[in-house]
Amino acid sequence: MTDKATAAGELTDIGNKRYFGEGLLRWYRKERRDLPWRRSRNPYHIWVSEIMLQQTRVDTVIPYFNRFVGRFPTLRHLAEAPEDDVLKHWEGLGYYSRARNLQAAAREVVEHYGGEVPRGKAEVSGLKGVGPYTTGAILSIAYDQPEPAVDGNVMRVLSRYFCLEDDIARPATRVAMESLAQSLIPEGQAADFNQALMELGAMVCTPKSPSCPVCPVGEHCEGRLQGRERELPVKTKAKKARPVFRLAALIEGTGAYAGKVLVRQRPETGLLAQMWELPHIEAPDEEIWNRLDEGAGLLEAALAEDGVRVKASNEVVGEAQHIFTHLVWKIKVLGAAALEERYVADRTGYRWIGPEEFENYAWPNVFRKLLTEYFLLVRRG
Template identity: 70%
Template sequence: MSVQAYDDNNRRYFSTELLKWYQREQRDLPWRGSGDPYHIWVSEIMLQQTRVDTVIPYFNRFIERFPTLRHLAEAPEEDVLKHWEGLGYYSRARNLQSAVREVVAEYGAKVPDQKKQISSLKGVGPYTAGAILSIAYNQAEPAVDGNVMRVLSRYFLIEDDIARPATRVSMESLGQSLIPEGEAASFNQALMELGALVCTPKSPSCNTCPVGQHCAAKWESRERELPIKSKAKQPKRVYRLAALIEGTGEHEGQVLVRQRPNTGLLAKMWELPHVEVANEEVWDSLAEGGQWLESELNDQGVAIQVTRHMNEAQHIFTHLIWQVKVVGAVATNEHQLENLEGYAWVGPDQFENFVWPNIFRKLLTDYFKTANP
């Protein structure tokens, strides 16, 4: 870490000027007004991996439906997932509800204000704990995420790899030392705001930065080099074939969908039946891929005949990329599918009663618009 990080005058300047800027420029965000620790908690979980502009309408809708900890604790999981639908990373919603239930049961429906207690809750890591304790309770706890590490790396010319846990620990110590007495809530939000609006990843606005005058990276023209971060392992690309099985007779205008298992990736959500194929060559061939899909689904009790290629889509997870090809199909045992566990016939009228991963929500929305203009 640069020796400049230990310059008291420089740190005092950083904190003072940052707070002045924040008082002038802070955004009017719905979770900032109330100071309610529950609101702050929900917002911080939603903001993981998701932009502020995207989160705002989801946050408002979520809080309207679950206005208190008790409302969220008592809600069916399917309802919670439905109000999370579109944000992705659904384990966040499940962990949030699980942790809220613990708070209701163990802490009388009051979000803990002790670090040890709040850090023990499911899905609450060091950053989220620090954000809640500082913003809701004005405790001098650091809240160091990617935005904050970028700001600190540049301002103090820190050349340590921010992907290393030791670097995060040292930055948490630095971040805590920068918090002015009695200003934890405003300071941590100011630091987050600077990273989001000014000290951005690729094109930092150094000329309008409130602390740019003493930024070490700016003076050495290295702001675009920092922070240093080792490359993460590339996600694995897998090829999947999905069957859009169109109903006939009483199921005219409907398609067959299935529910995912109770645990694991996208747990309990609904989707088109699909299978992973051996390689891209099989995926590319409608004849070969169609036979593969027919065979795999037949083993699961769904006998189909593939008729045509329809669409392609991609779904990106942290560790996986699904490359999905959708093929049209008809069921050759439609009458046997009525009571097949985990499957259902769904038309446009029932569509919103189910919780869908984004990829299948979009594919089916487009299909129903075309099939039922």
Template identity: 60%
Template sequence: MDNQEAKQYFSIELLEWYRKQKRDLPWRRSRDPYHIWVSEVMLQQTRVETVKPYFERFVTLFPTVEALAEAPEDVVLKAWEGLGYYSRARNLQAAAREVAEKYGGKVPDSKEQFSSLKGVGPYTAGAVMSIAFNQREPAVDGNVMRVLSRYFCIEEDVAKGGTRALMERLQYELIPDGEASDFNQAIMELGALVCTPKSPHCLVCPVMAKCAGRLEGKEEALPIKTKAKPPRPEYRACALVVSGDGRRVLLRRRPAQGLLAGMWELPHVEFAAAGWSPAMPDAAVGDALAGWLAGELSGSRVAVAPAGPAGEAEHTFSHIHWNLRLHRLAIAPDDAALPDGYRWVDRDGMALHPLPNVFVRLLRAEGFIDDARAGA
């Protein structure tokens, strides 16, 4: 079988399988390019089952480009709370504002115009142009690279830009005329459901008979990808400060730029930045943390005292792994004016403050966030 025959077989069999087996996903019920765009941004580095309730809630809150463009950022981040990678939400809103201003709220059907928007990369542009507008554009994500690597037995490192370019050319050649929307969704679907990263379900694969990787016994070894560096460990001391009446907790807002920009959190400090050692006993950490927070609140004329350890937590970002040691601190008086960026927040107020997931978990454990408000 020559390469052209293999390509034709793949496209025909894949489309036939997809039209029989495709999942009923909320974004597939809409032809609105904005809704498809939102779903593609949410699905980056996030599982489909996780995204479904977020997508439905998000497009209910912000049903149009204009609604998203006009919403306060805190409201958008709160709707995104728990999905992680919050720069996606900020970039999506910034791009929505561009669409509202430049294109009258209509998502442009020009790849060049759409690609110029904030946060829109080659994959998102290809996915929206093909799925929403049925344009013959490749949309290469991890699922697509895995399927193509195995089917064509491509033994190039998929982490390299040259291999991605090869995959884009190959996917473009595979798309049948007038079938870009279904085909690109079909190949993603195959990677998600059948041609999975581990233990692929070859026996139910619609293109199994002609899969070069399987025929050579390499389906488990492909795709070839250089391992990313493990996330850097960071050790942090985190303050849980509850008001005297037990109704409010002290939160701090993160800087407008950088990791988790603009979100709210429990005050915390990195051990290394403070000159502390992670080997310090709990009592010493509590004393040091109280001193650090007193410095943070120095203009408030409050006394800060340790009140005992409250547990530990971990959270992994793409490049950093946080190890948090949580300590209770007491502030007196608790009605003094706070410096910019600090705020007392009660249980009802938590619904208005976007929080990273690690702090949602900690505050839920303390009873300041209930299960219904904690996100998916």
């Protein structure tokens, strides 16, 4: 290629990037959604919103965000709160490690930075649970620093606009996308530009049905011009979540514990750490999970190891599932009666609760749903 051709290509590239940035910003300033975390440049609010928005839709996040920052209005309030209180205010959003990491990072900020979110990339990215995307979002939106914030929406937009065929599931592709996104940021407009890019992916350049006719930068979109907007981005499929078969016990109290159910708290680490649940076990396989007489015996034996003696029936009183990223709990709930109720009530990790105490505990969605339905039936009965 001649020097003149190279120069012409560079000018075309520069012009395309300028068109992209200017068109995107004009559209965003006119069409952007009014979201509570966009009403200020508070880095704490931006941080909380970005963590909540991972794996969760905007409409779902809004009431959780308002309630969370209402209860923990500053990083210091969050850092000093009991973990149970934080989990309770996160309840329903799932992926509870996000809440734990957020609180741990808040404590780091209080300890090392006087309660103020730092402005340095190394300092922000070093906080617990803060990856490249969240780092870029905080620094660009709160402090207007020209850092890229590349999530799935952004990679989809860039893949289509520049007709990129690299697999976005590969870490190397994400790194390349971050470099490209950074090169597109108009000087002094990082906050609006990054939010505009995310907004375009969420509202117009959607995964399955992109709204190309109303796209503010569609005229020069290479993916659209080549008729490939529905093929892009290229992404290898994630492995299918592995099913895990579990048997839970709905242990109803009598006498002094009438109207109550025996529940337990999960361990301090691991999945759903420190949340409350119906006692349950993992069945060895699906076949035994379906043989309820045998399953009831396994459930009794497992709980006896905790010192909790119950008589489990082979009657299924509820079914549910809990979906994690890599596995799915398939749960059958068996009716059960406790023996030695007074002794059980005093055991660490187990507790009798009724409808009046229910809201004082943090529950995974699956057990919240099961117990809510149970207490409603009890009241009706």
